[in-house]
Amino acid sequence: MNIDIGNALDAVAQPGVSEDSLRRLDDRVAAAHDRIERGIADEEFGYAALSLPETTDPDAIHDAVAPLADSEYVLTVGIGGSALGAATVADALGVGERAPVLDNVDPQSLQTTVESLPLSETAVHVVSRSGTTAETLGNFLVVREAMADAGVDWTDRTIVTTGESGPLHALADEHALPTLSVPEGVPGRFSVLSPVGLIPAAILGCDIEAVLAGGHAGRTALAPSIFDCPAYAYGAVAVALERRGAHVNAFVPYAERLEYFAEWFAQLWAESLGKDGMGQTPVRALGATDQHSQLQLYRAGRHDKLITLVRPRDRSQLTIPDTEIEELAYLGDTGVGELIDAEFEATEASLAAASQPNVRVEIDRLDAASLGELLYGMEAACILAGELLDVETFTQPAVEWGKRAARGLLGDIDAPETDAITEKERLVVAPDRSQ
Amino acid sequence: MNIDIGNALDAVAQPGVSEDSLRRLDDRVAAAHDRIERGIADEEFGYAALSLPETTDPDAIHDAVAPLADSEYVLTVGIGGSALGAATVADALGVGERAPVLDNVDPQSLQTTVESLPLSETAVHVVSRSGTTAETLGNFLVVREAMADAGVDWTDRTIVTTGESGPLHALADEHALPTLSVPEGVPGRFSVLSPVGLIPAAILGCDIEAVLAGGHAGRTALAPSIFDCPAYAYGAVAVALERRGAHVNAFVPYAERLEYFAEWFAQLWAESLGKDGMGQTPVRALGATDQHSQLQLYRAGRHDKLITLVRPRDRSQLTIPDTEIEELAYLGDTGVGELIDAEFEATEASLAAASQPNVRVEIDRLDAASLGELLYGMEAACILAGELLDVETFTQPAVEWGKRAARGLLGDIDAPETDAITEKERLVVAPDRSQ
Structure with a gap:
C-alpha cells in the first residue's frame, strides 16, 4: 500500500497542510507509534487488533x-x-x-x-x-x-x-x-x-493465508514517521486536515469489489473517532460511478472534505470492442481498465484544480494479499488518528443509550431512556388530503 | 408522506431552528412556491420534472x-x-x-x-x-x-x-x-x-401507474407554506439547519429496499445543491444496520449533521420464534417489524437526547404509490432548497473539467486540463521493503 499525500499539501489544497507542519507533527507520530507498539506488545485492549x-x-x-x-x-x-x-x-x-x-x-x-x-x-x-x-x-x-x-x-x-x-x-x-x-x-x-x-x-x-500475509506486511510496515509509513501518513494527514476544517472523509474506491470496503472503513472511522465533538464523518462512495453523483459537490461545495481515492494499480484486461459509431471511435480498442484509470486521474486532478484536498491510496492489485495489507493499513491509520486526537479509539459509549431505550420499548428492561420516546417533541406536517 | 420536524426545533436540537424563524422563512417559501409553480406551468428547464x-x-x-x-x-x-x-x-x-x-x-x-x-x-x-x-x-x-x-x-x-x-x-x-x-x-x-x-x-x-399516481399525490400536496406541505417543510428545514451549521445530511431509511433510494437522494442533493461553496454533504446510511456503525459519531461527534430518518408505517408480518435461550426470551413472539420500529424510535430519541437535529419522514407502506410520493416529495424538497439557497439547482458545471481531462488522456481531444494530470504534486509514502 502506497499513499500519495501531494494533493493534501497547502501548495495545492485549501485546507491543506504544509510539509513543515507535517514534520512538526511527526514527533507526535513517533510518540504515538511507541504507544501503539507498547499496546501491541502488552496485548492491550484494542491494540491487540x-x-x-x-x-x-x-x-x-x-x-x-x-x-x-x-x-x-x-x-x-x-x-x-x-x-x-x-x-x-x-x-x-x-x-x-x-x-x-x-x-x-x-x-x-x-x-x-x-x-x-x-x-x-x-x-x-x-x-x-x-x-x-x-x-x-x-x-x-x-x-x-x-x-x-x-x-x-x-x-x-x-x-x-x-x-x-x-x-x-x-x-x-x-x-x-x-x-x-x-x-x-x-x-x-x-x-x-x-x-x-x-x-x-x-x-x-x-486464500485466507494470503489475507493474513498481507496483514503481516502491513504490520512490518509500521514505522515511527509519517514519511516512512503509509498507514501513519494517511492517519496523520486525515487528522491534520480535520483540524483545518476537513470534517468529512469521502472514501472512494475505484473498484466495485471494494464497495463493501468503503462501508467497513466508514464504521471503523466513525465509531472509533466520532467522539468528544470530533471525528470526520465518513462518506462511502464508489468511483467512477459517483463522479456522476457526488463530484459536483466535492469540487464546488464547501472546503470541508478530504477525498480519499483508492485504486489497484493492476486491473484485469477487458477491451471495448471497435464500433461503427463515429463519435465513439476513440473508445474502440481502449481497455475498460484504461478508461476507469483515466477517470481516476482526471477526477484527482479536477479536485486539486479546485483546491479540494485529496489523497491517493494504491494497492498492487485486488487480491488477497493486497486486501489484507489495505485492511491492516486502515486499522493502523485509524488507531494513529485516535492517538493524535486523544480519544478512546476502542470504545463506543454513545450507542448504549439507544440500546437501552429500545430494550425498554420491547419490555425487556425498565429504562428511563424509554420515557424520552413517548415525550418526543412533535411538529408534524401532513399533506392536506381535502383538496 | 408526513414529516415530523419536532426534533429539528431549537428547543431540542443544537443547531436547531425556532418556530418563529420558520414562520419568517415561510414568506420566502411562499415566494419560492410561486416561482416553482410558474416554472412548472411554463415547462421551464428543471421545473418540468x-x-x-x-x-x-x-x-x-x-x-x-x-x-x-x-x-x-x-x-x-x-x-x-x-x-x-x-x-x-x-x-x-x-x-x-x-x-x-x-x-x-x-x-x-x-x-x-x-x-x-x-x-x-x-x-x-x-x-x-x-x-x-x-x-x-x-x-x-x-x-x-x-x-x-x-x-x-x-x-x-x-x-x-x-x-x-x-x-x-x-x-x-x-x-x-x-x-x-x-x-x-x-x-x-x-x-x-x-x-x-x-x-x-x-x-x-x-405497477408503474401506481408509482405515477403517488407522484401525482405529491404534486397535489405542494402548497405555499412549510406548515401545510411536507416536501417543502423538509427542504426548508434542511436549508435552515445548513445555515446554522448542519453541513451534512445523513439519510437513513429503515427499510432495506430503500437502500438504493438513499443513493438516489445523495445524487439529487449533492449535484443540485453542491454549489457556490454551499450544499449539505449527503451521507447514505441504512437503519437499523448503521446504528452499529455510524450512531456513535452521530450522537457524540460534531453538531454538523441533520439526520433524516425514514420509515414505512406498515411493515410485513414476521415473528421471531420462541426460544429456549433465557436471555432472549423477551424476543420470542416479537415481530421483526416491532424490533426495527423500536430501534427507529430509540435512535431518534437518542439523537434528540444528545441535541443532534433529526427529522422523521414517514410513508404509509413500501408500495408503488408511496414510493412515487416519496420520490416526488424529495425532488420538490430539493428544488425548494435550491430556491432558498439561490443556486442553479438544475446544472452541474463542476463535473465538466474532469470529463475533459479524461477525454484528453484517452486521446479523444486536446484539453489543457490533461496537463494538470502530468503535473500533479506528488509526495508518495511507500513501505520500506528492505526490512
Missing part, C-alpha cells in the same frame, strides 16, 4: 469450517463489526454473491433472503461476541426455524463465532456446533483479520 | 417494452441519473435482484455481471441523453459483443432511452430498436418518474 496477522490461526479456521466445505452459500448473521468484515473480505475476493449477510431486522428483506437461499447448501455463520445481540439472535432464530421447516438439520449447517461465554456459546456447546472465538481484546470493528472476518471466505475456498 | 406524473405516458412505456415482456432480467446500462432512478424503483418494489445495473467501468465487475446473466432472457436498457456518455456506450459495446458471442440477437433484446438525436438515437433507428425519450427539460437526476426510471420496473411487471 494489530497482532491478528500473527495470532489468528488459519488452520483452526480450516478445521472448524471443514464440515461445511460443501456449502454453496455462507449466510453471515451478525451486525456492525460482526458482519462488515466478513462481507468486505468475501466481496473483495469475488465471492460476495455467495456470501450474503443478515445485518438488519427488516421483516421484508429477512424473509426474501431466507426464501432465496437453498438452505440445505447454505452454511450459517452466527457472530455475536456477547451472544445476546438482539438483531443477530432474532435473525438466527428465524433462520433456524426456516431450516427446520425445510427439513434441514440446522445443527449440521451452523458455525458460531462468539465470546468465551454467553448464551450463544452455551447453545453451540449443547449442540456441538463448530465454534471459534471472537479474539480477546479486539473490538468488533477491528476483528476482520480473525475468524469473524475470514470464515465465509475460508468456506468458499479463498 | 415536477410535471412528470402528468406528462409521462405509462401506455407508451408498456407499448415499448412489450417485445421484452418475457425477460427474466433487465440490465440497465447507464450512469448517474440515467441509472440510479431505475435501480431505486426496481429495488423498492422488490425486483431489484432481477434488475442489475452497469453504472461503472470496472473491467472485473463488468465481466462478472455479463457472464452471470442469461443473455437470451435479459433485456438491455441503454440510457444516455446525449448518446455519447463514454462509460455507458463503452459498457454497451461490451454487452453487445457478449450477446453476439452467445448467439443472441442483440437487436431483439435492447431498448433505448435517449434524447431526440445523437449517435444512440441513430443506432436505435438503424436497427429499429424500441426507443423512448429522456424527457425534455428534465435533468437526469430528476428523471425517475419517466421512462428513464420506470422501464425496468415495467418490464418486470410492477
